[in-house]
Amino acid sequence: MVVANTGDQSIQLNRQQVRSLFMGGVIPYQLKAVALPPENHTRVLFNTKIIGLTESRIQSYWAQMRFTGRKRAPREFDNETSMLQFLLRNVGATGYLPAGMDVPEQLTVIYTIP
C-alpha cells in the first residue's frame, strides 16, 4: 500500500499516478516520494507490481535522469520503520509499506495494490 502524510484524506491515486510520482513525474498533489533500498523486499514488490520494471532498469532510469539534470531519485531509507518515522514527520511525504503493516492515523492510504 502507498501511504502519504496529507491533511486531505480524500486523496486517492490510480496506478499511473503512483507510478508517475515514484518515477519523478508531476501529479496534481503536493506529494513527494521516498523509497526503500534496492535490496528491500517491499521495494522489489512495489517495482514489480506498480512500476513494472526490474531494479536494474530503474537504476538505469535514475542514472539517465540525474545525469541529464531532469530529475532526482526519491530519498531512500534503510527500512520500513525509518521510512514510517520520516513520513510521520514530513507533510507531503509519500512511501510504500507492506500490506500487513499498521498505518498510523496521521497517514492516509492513497493507493492499495490489488
Place this chain on the structure above:
Amino acid sequence: MPWRLWNFVLVCGLALLCNAHPIYAETSDKLQFSGFARVVLGYLDDKDAEYLNYDNSVSIDNESLIGLQADYQMMDSLAITGQLIGHSGEQRDSGIEWLYLTYAPTNTLKLKLGRQRTPFLNYSDVIDVGYAYPWATLPQQTYPRHFFSNFDGLMASYEIPSTLFVMNIEGYWGYFKDKVVVSEREMEAKTTGFHGLISHISFKNWTLRGSYHQGTTSVTLDDVTQFSGLLNQLGFSQSADSLATTGVTEVFQFSANYETVDYFVRGELNRIKADFIFVPDTDGYFLSTGYNYFPFSSYISYSKNTTDYEEPASDIPTGLSPILDGLSYNYLNIFEQLPVNSSEAYTLGTRWDIQPGLALKGEVSLIKGADNESAFFDIKNTAFDREALLYLIALEWVF
C-alpha cells in the same frame, strides 16, 4: 595531453570523494556530488580496417571515461550544476561538459541556462553514461559520432500532469562553436540560431519521444572556400554553390520503447538533412529487443543507416580545354573523396547488473557495408570486404 591532466584531476577528486562516501556523496542537502565511469575494452576481428578507432588489438583507451557532477541548490527554486568529463579517447575533448543554472518556478516548469548536452536523440544526453542504457555502445548507425555533444543556451521544460500519462515538452535555443570531425576531416564549426523541440510521453509500458532540431551551421574549410570562390569568379555558380560551407542542418527523431519486468523492445529512427558539403543526408534506425532475467539481460539489435550527398553540379564544360578539364577534375575529386558510410550492424549482447550502480556488459556486433563504401571503417587495405566483428566488454559505474 589535456585529457590526461583532466583524468588525473578527476580521478583524484573521485578517489577522495568515494573514500569518504562509498556510493553517493552528499556533503549536505544543498551540495551533492555524483559521477559515472566506464571502462570499455574493444577488439575488431579484422586486420584490414579500423572501426570507431578499434582495430585487431585489444584497446581500452577509446571509449573509457570518467565524469564528476556537482549540484548546488542555492535556493528552493534555483540550483547550479557542473559536470567534468575526462575521456580516454583522443577524439573527444575532456573538460567542462555542463555548467548551467536551473530555475524551477513551479514543479511543472524548469528553465536551464548555460552549457548543456544537446538532446538530439533519445540517448544523446547520456551517451557517456553507459550505465543508463543496456548496450555496450550506442549504434554508430543511429548515433553518429560527429554530432556535437553540447551547446550554450536556454532550455525550458514543461511537464503536463495527467491521470493517464506523463507528458513532457522541452524547447531550447542556443549556440555552438567547437571543432568537429565530419567526413574524416576536422573542422571548426559554428552553429547559430540552434533550436529544437522535444516531446516525451509515457503511457503504461510505452515511452515515446519525438523531436525536431535546426540550426545554421558554418564550417571553416579554407581550401574548399577558396576553390568555390574561384569557380564563382569563372562563372560556374552552380558548382560554386554546391561547395557551400554554410547551411541549415535539420534533425528529425522518433523513438519508442516498450518494456516490462520480463522484456523490452526499443526502436529509434532519425533523419539528418544538411544543406552543405561534407555533411550527408542520413537516415538511420535501430531496433533492439531483450529478455530480462535479473541480474542479467540479454539482447539482440539491428541498426542500419544510409547516407547520400548532394549530386555534383555539371556546369563546368569538359573536352574544350585542358584548363577546364583540370578544373572539372578537381571539382569532382572533392565529391569522390567524400566517405559514404551506409552500413548495418547486427548485435548480440548481455548485461550483468552486479550490484546497484555497477554493471558489466559483453557485446559482439557484425558490421557490414557495401564494397565501394567506407561504412564507418577506416580502411587500411583496399581488399577489405567491409565486414568485421567488433567485440566489446564494458564496465559501467555510477555513484
